[in-house]
Amino acid sequence: MSLAFRIIPVYLIMIITQLNSKKYPHNYRKVIYGSPAEITRYPFVVALMINALDRNDGRFSNETQFCGGSIISHTWVITSGFCITKYIIKHEIDPLDWFVRCGTTDWQAVPPQKYQKDYNVNDYYVHIKSRYNIVENFQKIHLLPPELPGFDYDVGLIKVQGKFVFNKGVSPIILAGIKFRYVEYTRCGVLGYGRTATKKDNSHLHVAKLKIENYTVCKEMYRNIGYTITERMFCAGFLEGGPNSCEGDTGGPLFQKFREALVLIGIASFSKGCGQENFPAFYTKVSKFQDSILSYANETRFYD
Ligand SMILES: *[C@@H]1O[C@H](CO)[C@@H](O)[C@H](O)[C@H]1NC(C)=O
Ligand SMILES: *[C@@H]1O[C@H](CO)[C@@H](O)[C@H](O)[C@H]1NC(C)=O
Numbered sequence: 001m002s003l004a005f006r007i008i009p010v011y012l013i014m015i016i017t018q019l020n021s022k023k024y025p026h027n028y029r030k031v032i033y034g035s036p037a038e039i040t041r042y043p044f045v046v047a048l049m050i051n052a053l054d055r056n057d058g059r060f061s062n063e064t065q066f067c068g069g070s071i072i073s074h075t076w077v078i079t080s081g082f083c084i085t086k087y088i089i090k091h092e093i094d095p096l097d098w099f100v101r102c103g104t105t106d107w108q109a110v111p112p113q114k115y116q117k118d119y120n121v122n123d124y125y126v127h128i129k130s131r132y133n134i135v136e137n138f139q140k141i142h143l144l145p146p147e148l149p150g151f152d153y154d155v156g157l158i159k160v161q162g163k164f165v166f167n168k169g170v171s172p173i174i175l176a177g178i179k180f181r182y183v184e185y186t187r188c189g190v191l192g193y194g195r196t197a198t199k200k201d202n203s204h205l206h207v208a209k210l211k212i213e214n215y216t217v218c219k220e221m222y223r224n225i226g227y228t229i230t231e232r233m234f235c236a237g238f239l240e241g242g243p244n245s246c247e248g249d250t251g252g253p254l255f256q257k258f259r260e261a262l263v264l265i266g267i268a269s270f271s272k273g274c275g276q277e278n279f280p281a282f283y284t285k286v287s288k289f290q291d292s293i294l295s296y297a298n299e300t301r302f303y304d
């Protein structure tokens with residue numbers, strides 16, 4: 001992994017999901033009320049990793065997981081735009097200094113797990129249509145002026161250095177295509193690493209079973225607290241509260257199963273709290289981005 005830390009301009013922007021979580025990194029919560037999962041069953045999941053800031057002297061020390069992502073081809077990972085921008089904004093860490101850890105059920109396992117492998121980041125893109133009204137496409141974060149996109153168009157791509165070697169623990173997932181229908185009340189699953197509601201400092205992959213929730217109701221609930229909900233988002237979880245993704249799961253996969261194949265339908269994007277009553281989490285609709293994704297990750301496969 002790269003140990004050089006390039007300094008890039010600090011952007012003084014507040015991010016809504018960060019308002020309640022200013023400490024770093026110990027308050028990142030993960031899949032809550034889920035159960036442990038094996039990478040061989042979900043070989044597309046990756047952990048986005050950085051070398052953690054030492055809270056005492058501000059220097060970098062051990063590696064830590066901060067977001068999730070999904071392998072979509074030999075060189076590309078899909079995640080949320082927020083995952084790509086957040087450490088640039090808060091800590092001036094260039095994404096080229098992170099790494100992607102694939103093939104692992106437990107990112108902290110010693111020795112590393114059988115299929116586990118780390119890849120440096122070669123390139124990264126976030127979607128910035130939200131603020132700039134440009135063509136529906138990705139643009140390098142390097143080019144962004146010091147404003148952040150909101151949660152709309154919350155999608156990003158990471159290109160790794162080298163190529164993923166596919167095996168039982170590492171393989172790409174098919175993405176929901178442009179015609180995909182998000183059917184309310186159908187079952188889905190969300191995956192993420194790390195701490196859970198009950199266990200602290202857990203670095204094991206977890207899965208939680210959810211359902212796609214009623215968009216109209218979710219939209220109204222979030223609108224009441226000032227969020228703008230768009231057609232590029234859907235909500236999943238339970239209106240009554242309970243299992244869902246949480247902050248450290250951002251960027252990770254929400255999937256549905258079709259004829260034994262798992263299909264990536266959403267990217268964990270944001271929520272008010274975690275698993276709170278009336279506030280299921282919102283996910284980015286990957287189906288809306290088929291063309292943008294294909295213009296970069298041209299081997300990606302889609303499901304309609
Ligand atoms: C980093 O990891 C090593 C080995 O696991 C451990 O001994 C050390 O205390 C850790 N340092 C910090 C700052 O967490
Ligand atoms: C979602 O909730 C709204 C408002 O309660 C309701 O009118 C609508 O029928 C619900 N959608 C489904 C698919 O049940």
Ligand SMILES: *[C@@H]1O[C@H](CO)[C@@H](O)[C@H](O)[C@H]1NC(C)=O
Binds near residue numbers: 298299
């Ligand atoms: C994908 O893009 C690469 C690099 O531009 C190119 O070499 C390759 O032929 C393309 N593959 C397809 C299926 O279009």
